[in-house]
Amino acid sequence: MVRTAAAAALVMALGVSVCAAPAKTTALDVGSAKLYLQSDDTAMLAGLELFVSAGLNRESVQQNGLAALAAQTILESPVNGVALGDAVAARGGSLTYAIGPQYARFYLEAPPAGIGMLANLVSKALAAPTLNAATLTAARIAVMARITDDENNPVAVGVAMLRQSYYDGGAGLPTNGTTATLANFGLDDVKGFIAAHYRRGGAIVTVVGHITAPVAAAARELASALPDGTDDVVLTTSRAFAATPKRIVTQRDIGVPYVMLGFAAPSIGDKDFGAMLVLRSLLSDVFDRQSATTLPAYSRTVGVLYNYDTKPASLTMYINGQQVEPTAGLSTVDEVLKDISGKALTPALLKRYKSIAHGEWQTESVSLADQAWSISNFVEQGADPDYAQTALAAIDAATAPDVLRVAQAYLQKFTVALIVPRGKSQIN
Amino acid sequence: MTGRCLAKAALAAAFTVAGLLPAGAAAPPTVNLSSGALPGGGQYVISHTDIAPVAAIALWYRAPSSGFDPAAVPGLAHLAAATVAGSAPITGTPLGRYVSELGGRIAISSYPDSIAISALVPAENAANVVHAMTVSFFAPVVSADGLKLAVRDVGEEAFFRQFNSEQTIDDALDGALFSDGPARFPSLGPSADVSKVTLDQVKAYAERAFRPANAVLVVTGAVDASVIATAVPGHVDAEARPEPPLEAHFVAQPQPVATTGAESGQGLGWVGPAIRDEREATALDFISDYLFRSDTGSVQRAVGATKSNVSGKFVTYHDPGVLLVTISGGDVPAARKIVDDALAAIRKPLDKSTFGAARQAFMYHMLSDIQTPAGMADTLGWYTIEGNQAYAPGAGGLDSGYFAIAGSLTPGFVAATVNKYLGRPGAVVAVDAKKTEKTTK
Numbered sequence: 001m002v003r004t005a006a007a008a009a010l011v012m013a014l015g016v017s018v019c020a021a022p023a024k025t026t027a028l029d030v031g032s033a034k035l036y037l038q039s040d041d042t043a044m045l046a047g048l049e050l051f052v053s054a055g056l057n058r059e060s061v062q063q064n065g066l067a068a069l070a071a072q073t074i075l076e077s078p079v080n081g082v083a084l085g086d087a088v089a090a091r092g093g094s095l096t097y098a099i100g101p102q103y104a105r106f107y108l109e110a111p112p113a114g115i116g117m118l119a120n121l122v123s124k125a126l127a128a129p130t131l132n133a134a135t136l137t138a139a140r141i142a143v144m145a146r147i148t149d150d151e152n153n154p155v156a157v158g159v160a161m162l163r164q165s166y167y168d169g170g171a172g173l174p175t176n177g178t179t180a181t182l183a184n185f186g187l188d189d190v191k192g193f194i195a196a197h198y199r200r201g202g203a204i205v206t207v208v209g210h211i212t213a214p215v216a217a218a219a220r221e222l223a224s225a226l227p228d229g230t231d232d233v234v235l236t237t238s239r240a241f242a243a244t245p246k247r248i249v250t251q252r253d254i255g256v257p258y259v260m261l262g263f264a265a266p267s268i269g270d271k272d273f274g275a276m277l278v279l280r281s282l283l284s285d286v287f288d289r290q291s292a293t294t295l296p297a298y299s300r301t302v303g304v305l306y307n308y309d310t311k312p313a314s315l316t317m318y319i320n321g322q323q324v325e326p327t328a329g330l331s332t333v334d335e336v337l338k339d340i341s342g343k344a345l346t347p348a349l350l351k352r353y354k355s356i357a358h359g360e361w362q363t364e365s366v367s368l369a370d371q372a373w374s375i376s377n378f379v380e381q382g383a384d385p386d387y388a389q390t391a392l393a394a395i396d397a398a399t400a401p402d403v404l405r406v407a408q409a410y411l412q413k414f415t416v417a418l419i420v421p422r423g424k425s426q427i428n
Numbered sequence: 429m430t431g432r433c434l435a436k437a438a439l440a441a442a443f444t445v446a447g448l449l450p451a452g453a454a455a456p457p458t459v460n461l462s463s464g465a466l467p468g469g470g471q472y473v474i475s476h477t478d479i480a481p482v483a484a485i486a487l488w489y490r491a492p493s494s495g496f497d498p499a500a501v502p503g504l505a506h507l508a509a510a511t512v513a514g515s516a517p518i519t520g521t522p523l524g525r526y527v528s529e530l531g532g533r534i535a536i537s538s539y540p541d542s543i544a545i546s547a548l549v550p551a552e553n554a555a556n557v558v559h560a561m562t563v564s565f566f567a568p569v570v571s572a573d574g575l576k577l578a579v580r581d582v583g584e585e586a587f588f589r590q591f592n593s594e595q596t597i598d599d600a601l602d603g604a605l606f607s608d609g610p611a612r613f614p615s616l617g618p619s620a621d622v623s624k625v626t627l628d629q630v631k632a633y634a635e636r637a638f639r640p641a642n643a644v645l646v647v648t649g650a651v652d653a654s655v656i657a658t659a660v661p662g663h664v665d666a667e668a669r670p671e672p673p674l675e676a677h678f679v680a681q682p683q684p685v686a687t688t689g690a691e692s693g694q695g696l697g698w699v700g701p702a703i704r705d706e707r708e709a710t711a712l713d714f715i716s717d718y719l720f721r722s723d724t725g726s727v728q729r730a731v732g733a734t735k736s737n738v739s740g741k742f743v744t745y746h747d748p749g750v751l752l753v754t755i756s757g758g759d760v761p762a763a764r765k766i767v768d769d770a771l772a773a774i775r776k777p778l779d780k781s782t783f784g785a786a787r788q789a790f791m792y793h794m795l796s797d798i799q800t801p802a803g804m805a806d807t808l809g810w811y812t813i814e815g816n817q818a819y820a821p822g823a824g825g826l827d828s829g830y831f832a833i834a835g836s837l838t839p840g841f842v843a844a845t846v847n848k849y850l851g852r853p854g855a856v857v858a859v860d861a862k863k864t865e866k867t868t869k
Contacts, residue, residue, distance in 0.1 A: 042460060042477040044795050044826060089724050092788035094796070110792060111826070209479075281531070292514030292524045292577040294533040299584055352529060359531015362550040366480040366800045 025385035030223035032201040036375050036385050039211040046209035047109045048219055049372035051380055054104040054197035057234045059170040065177015070193045071097040071104045072139035077125040084125045093118045101171035101310040107369050112212045119218035123225035131191050146176045154258040154419045155318055161248050161417040162262030166314055171236045201230025204379055206372045238312045241413035251422040256321030259330050260417040264410050265315040268308050269383040274394025275406040280306050281357040311381045341407040344400035357395045468661035469641030469668055473808045475648040483554035483649035484805035486546040487565050488813040490671040491637035492610040493538050502617030506538040507582050507625055508633040509545055512564055515574025523564040540611035541674050542813045548802050551650040559658040566662030568634040579623050586619035593756035594739050596689040597857050601697035601752050604682045604855035609674050639666040646809045649801035673746045682855035688862040693756030694764055695857035700849045702747035703816045710833045711845040712742035717790040719770050727770045736763035746814045775847050777839035791834050798822045
């Protein structure tokens, strides 16, 4: 009794108010670039993200790796004799980049008081990168290290194989190129790529975290740093799946085989996006054993990646060779795919997987970097910057017939990628 | 609408209308932290952030990893927590399944003298999860089915743990540095031993460790402080005092240790300051960051060509803390030389410019580590259970507490702290690669 009364008293005593409404993003035009701001005054850091139309889809086969090399060269541009990335780190921030099928992404993060100075350094490097033999060599070494990291990860290898099989043109090329292509690029190649594709037109700058006046000014500076002009529009297209699944095989120095399946999937903004998120949750969950806590990746039988960073989007399933014999795993996956494409989910199952999808969507973009990426990615694909809320509503509105229709439309045709240990016999 | 919401609306309007805020309008970030006593005893800490519509909820307990009895059972704490999470409470669903069905994640982290059960869930479910977590862990039910699930989960984790060289070396260093207590044993024992633990052992452990008076409940994220009121009081007749922190005794002259692991390696360890010695503890955090932080640490950059994996960390235990360095794989002797040279160099004060840059980077890294609700919950829970909540990074904002201390560090003080602790005899571990093969199940 005493404890119950104490609990009631606690409710009274702790009655603090909260701002429960979802964060809203403010949009501004800065010349031909777009600026998006989502403020959180409880954050102790601020993040600035720049999307430039300088991703894989700007590469030809011969140019594969040039997008990564160009971005890395900018990070290697010296500031008082120190590479830009290191100069930012030494001033209390971080600068990273990533290459996507449709854009190059730079992300700068620091305390609000210091980010203006750092954005100034980044803006100068973007406006006039130092392109010489030393920066090119340093950049090449760094990109080669990224290639090695990817090659040691069987899931990354499989994703790359499936992407290459799915997309036409540069969007399907290896993210960082290959050691062979990288070795061939000279200064003129990098200069030409930057000159052609690092343009203000179509660039997106997103600001998240604690946005103060200096942070806002820094964002404007970053948005204005690139030379004016707009690159040609490149439309990313995908290939149709064959009636019989295509199989692609590779060998790597890994302990156990991985089987991966690649599917087409609805893109951001598509009416079927919410239903596919429900299916993602179902496919992530249905193969796993019951457990006391959330299973770590190495204990999961099947993993699912929804690649909505590209339009058209794709979905990848991987069967973990640590947990299940791949042929048996593939057979089970095939049965489940037939099942969910053959009949509608029961009300209980629909409720369960909508609940899981709702929670997974909310908890998958939490850090400032993830939040900035989400906003930029939504906008880059033509959706509203607050599309996260739209997607949540779409999950909640999905019906059993919706889920069945999406499963029939997207999960019946696929490509299979096999990543087998080097020297071992192939999987049946 | 609260002051914070008004400020946000005003800021948005300023961007839209003027496109730019007036210069000098930089308000410091607000820290929304409160703490107090739970209705059934124990403490709560709550921190509000708006970064994402999520909440991190964690229950921390003062609980030795190898059990309360003199006969150590490595991994007992972890197994007991997993069993409770996998067992159906008197009413409702097992906690692990409940969180999963909300699309959340739940994990258990075990340390020598503490354990954390942590969940990340949508903020709208925070109150229900606080309720469910306290129902499960303030009056724990332990079932045979729950134990079966836990044995499989924990056994698998223990199996994969043996291939983690850093963990193998850390365990051996702790074993060499301490003369008694749970730190002498791995927080997870061999997977074969996990299945030998009985339901009675688990039940006895859970009833002693998992009770409200021994708990710290941490909630962070987009939550209202009233979620704390959904915590149940627990058994009225439960022991009302928390477990005291164990007195850890360290070895004055640690003997070299030779062991086997998945790959060859070496380890170095020293006893450091207690958590109450805030300035010295922060100085060793700074050194760990400057030398060993992944990607940016000066040693990390130097060892690239050796293809060795190197780690270094100061662990801020109640008393004493420990500084652990591990080297594994690749050219271990070459990497060891780089580590030794770096540790020798920092016994002298860094030059002003290098120190200033390293301190800036250190403070940013600490802020980065606590930027998400889960990171903040981990930090608040750890420092509270180890006995110094006010010292937790972020608890005092940027102008007081941890960050004020970090900002006041000087090259001379850091060098003096390094000499004080690393000048003592440390533990040395050599790992010989054994021929083990991962099996496919």
